[in-house]
Amino acid sequence: MTTVAEPTGFATELRRWRALRRWSQLDLAIAAETTQRHLSFLEQGRSRPGREMVIRLAESLSLTLRERNALLLAAGYAPAFEESGLDAPGLEPVRTALRSILDGHLPYPAVIVTRQGVLVDANAAFDLFTSGCVPELLGPPLNVRRLALHPRGMAQRVLNLPEWGRHVTESMRTRLRASPDPDMQKLLEELEGYLPHAAPDPGYLGFAVPLRLRAGSGELRLITTLTSFATATDVALAELHLEAFLPADEATAAYLRDRHDQNTPSPTAEKEE
Secondary structure (H helix, E strand, C coil): CCCCCCHHHHHHHHHHHHHHHCCCHHHHHHHCCCCHHHHHHHHHCCCCCCHHHHHHHHHHCCCCHHHHHHHHHHCCCCCCCECCCCCCHHHHHHHHHHHHHHHHCCCCCEEEECCCCEEEEECHHHHHHHCCCCHHHCCCCCEHHHHHHCCCCHHHHECCHHHHHHHHHHHHHHHHHHCCCHHHHHHHHHHHHHCCCCCCCCCCCCCCCCEEEEECCEEEEEEEEEEECCCCCEHHHHCCEEEEEEECCHHHHHHHHHHHHHHCCCHHHHHHC
């Protein structure tokens, strides 16, 4: 049974979110299809919003599902979105579909992580990133951001750590600006402490930094694609991200194909067994 909070904090939360978005009252009023006067009354606590108005305001502010639930609770209403947990029976079809996507991305690495970077699932090629990492970083809950930038993790094999590491941390900072999270802020500060102090190269593009990873006696170059589940109505599912790595050159593609073939039993061998 859900406990519904009193609406005492709604006005404060509404002002906070509007300030974070750097919107005027008029901007938000227009987006939420209400009047600036009514919005002013809501922010002063002089008017109590209806449930539909809270939902419109949350949508206009581009809040996450978790944040929308919190705003509804602050206004005295029950949450609108379920948070069933990723292991809930009702999400079994989703888990099966995600596993198919991961396996279908082979021979290239792909992972599913939470908003904070905790590993939920990965395909067989993920071991490309765990090779040489200390066991303490590989135990659950495995955080892929920490694994990537920790000096005893993958970072010891990243050839362009200053640039690529800042690409990772700046992506986190961008998400934090939109949706503040104390735990994620603490992790960001930890990760930034691992990065060497170096001025960006004159050709640094920020948003387009390939991962240069040492593998054996060679170098792999990988680019990343990020997919979120924007239409999900379950809080836990909506906070997941699929991170898929792709080869940035033919040499990397050939290495990953050969590596996958060597680690995959042939159908003939399976039949003989």
